[in-house]
Amino acid sequence: MTHDDSRRLTKSDFLLYLDAPRHLWAKKNGRIEVPLSDFNRLLSEQGYAVEALARETLESVYLAAHPRADLFWQSRYADGPFEARADALMYWPDGGQYDLYEIKSSTGVDKTDLYDIAFQALVLHSQIDLHRCFVLHLNKEYIQAAVTDLAWLFVAEDVTEAVAALLPEVAELRQGALLAALAREPDELPHCLTPRDCPCPAVCHPGLPEFSIFDIPRLGQKKKAELLGMGIRDAAAIPPAFDLNAVQRAVAEGARTRRERLDRPALAAELARLRFPIWFLDYETCNLAVPRFPGYRPQQQVVFQYSLHCLDAPEGPLRHFGHIALSGGDPARELLEHLAGDLGGSGSVIVWNKTFEMTRNREMAGLHADFADFLEGVNARVYDLGEIVNRGIYLHPGFKGSWSIKNVLPVMVPELSYQGLPIHEGGQASMAWWRMACGDADAAQRETLRADLEHYCALDTLAMVEIYRRLAALL
Numbered sequence: 001m002t003h004d005d006s007r008r009l010t011k012s013d014f015l016l017y018l019d020a021p022r023h024l025w026a027k028k029n030g031r032i033e034v035p036l037s038d039f040n041r042l043l044s045e046q047g048y049a050v051e052a053l054a055r056e057t058l059e060s061v062y063l064a065a066h067p068r069a070d071l072f073w074q075s076r077y078a079d080g081p082f083e084a085r086a087d088a089l090m091y092w093p094d095g096g097q098y099d100l101y102e103i104k105s106s107t108g109v110d111k112t113d114l115y116d117i118a119f120q121a122l123v124l125h126s127q128i129d130l131h132r133c134f135v136l137h138l139n140k141e142y143i144q145a146a147v148t149d150l151a152w153l154f155v156a157e158d159v160t161e162a163v164a165a166l167l168p169e170v171a172e173l174r175q176g177a178l179l180a181a182l183a184r185e186p187d188e189l190p191h192c193l194t195p196r197d198c199p200c201p202a203v204c205h206p207g208l209p210e211f212s213i214f215d216i217p218r219l220g221q222k223k224k225a226e227l228l229g230m231g232i233r234d235a236a237a238i239p240p241a242f243d244l245n246a247v248q249r250a251v252a253e254g255a256r257t258r259r260e261r262l263d264r265p266a267l268a269a270e271l272a273r274l275r276f277p278i279w280f281l282d283y284e285t286c287n288l289a290v291p292r293f294p295g296y297r298p299q300q301q302v303v304f305q306y307s308l309h310c311l312d313a314p315e316g317p318l319r320h321f322g323h324i325a326l327s328g329g330d331p332a333r334e335l336l337e338h339l340a341g342d343l344g345g346s347g348s349v350i351v352w353n354k355t356f357e358m359t360r361n362r363e364m365a366g367l368h369a370d371f372a373d374f375l376e377g378v379n380a381r382v383y384d385l386g387e388i389v390n391r392g393i394y395l396h397p398g399f400k401g402s403w404s405i406k407n408v409l410p411v412m413v414p415e416l417s418y419q420g421l422p423i424h425e426g427g428q429a430s431m432a433w434w435r436m437a438c439g440d441a442d443a444a445q446r447e448t449l450r451a452d453l454e455h456y457c458a459l460d461t462l463a464m465v466e467i468y469r470r471l472a473a474l475l
């Protein structure tokens with residue numbers, strides 16, 4: 001880090017500080033450990049696409065309505081050590097004033113957006129006559145037709161007053177951010193109590209035990225702080241008398257005793273609810289900021305793949321079905337046409353985290369009314385296998401307090417693993433489909449990506465089959 005770098009504070013630095021002061025310190029000191037995930041890469045690729053369309057909208061819609069105005073893109077301004085680059089500035093020559101347009105891929109304005117614009121406004125006020133501030137974001141009411149309607153796709157929300165109200169606070173906060181950036185050590189900076197997906201875990205919690213108090217499911221901030229105050233970071237060291245709910249207590253006990261826990265009658269009652277043939281269903285989805293298919297809204301999830309395993313009887317053969325939508329038309333329609341043929345009309349439909357699959361089914365029913373009865377019937381048959389872990393009916397210390405299938409599978413079925421698969425998590429799957437359907441993948445890359453996606457999604461349902469079998473064998 002050069003001296004100059006540490007003394008500059010950009011808008012991105014300020015937002016990192018708001019995220020957590022230690023994140024800014026870690027960035028300034030080269031201590032960010034976690035590379036950008038595929039999910040975040042997908043977000044930024046889509047962000048570029050939104051920005052391009054927003055530019056087109058400002059020029060072809062807003063500027064066309066005000067031909068005397070002028071537009072400036074990505075202008076850089078500085079106010080001492082504080083630097084900002086404005087997405088778009090509209091200049092009104094009559095009054096010599098400017099309007100700021102901040103472009104966002106979201107479908108609304110949130111609190112962070114207001115702090116973001118207030119930071120820019122402070123810098124701009126020192127250099128130009130800034131009149132109004134807008135967030136140009138996607139319109140949540142927009143529904144894609146055959147041709148994109150730019151005038152409808154974006155909404156310019158006037159946030160001038162809300163931003164003005166934040167200026168005194170942001171003026172103080174940016175000084176705090178500068179001090180955080182310049183701090184010699186991170187110790188005096190606050191850290192959060194949810195160290196999951198940390199960008200810099202070693203800065204906040206060096207040497208954190210593998211199974212820590214932060215892995216206890218849904219443990220409140222107060223209790224985490226209380227345990228830390230007692231010098232306890234290891235889940236195994238939580239005193240048996242510490243106030244926890246039943247599932248938390250069972251997880252902590254597992255950490256302490258290293259023994260699994262089974263509520264056999266509850267497991268028997270749950271598995272007795274299942275009807276053969278049992279279907280194991282999993283969807284892969286991709287959030288498209290700008291809808292590409294008629295009927296979709298901005299930021300709507302596109303279901304692009306399913307995997308389906310079928311177990312006809314407890315000892316029966318296993319059949320597999322699956323499809324990836326790549327025809328170029330609406331992926332939901334293509335999938336439903338295949339799924340309705342593959343998924344039989346009777347038997348339980350097992351998923352892992354039913355909210356996700358059931359919500360996608362409801363959304364697809366909204367898009368394609370001719371499949372609404374089919375999808376409603378599927379939802380009526382859904383059984384969430386993950387609930388057996390989530391509700392503490394079967395727990396293993398190896399799950400480390402998580403009910404994610406990615407944590408449960410290696411413990412219950414060690415011979416099956418996501419490790420080594422080119423695609424091994426949902427964000428990568430979304431990115432792969434995005435590259436095939438909307439990106440620049442050539443024919444050879446498409447073939448590889450398709451095969452990788454097939455392996456990944458099939459493993460998701462095979463994992464459920466094998467976990468179901470292991471649970472059934474516990475009875």
Ligand code: SF4
Nearest residue numbers: 020192195198200204
């Ligand atoms: S604990 Fe993790 S997420 Fe929290 S401030 Fe530290 S690095 Fe960030």
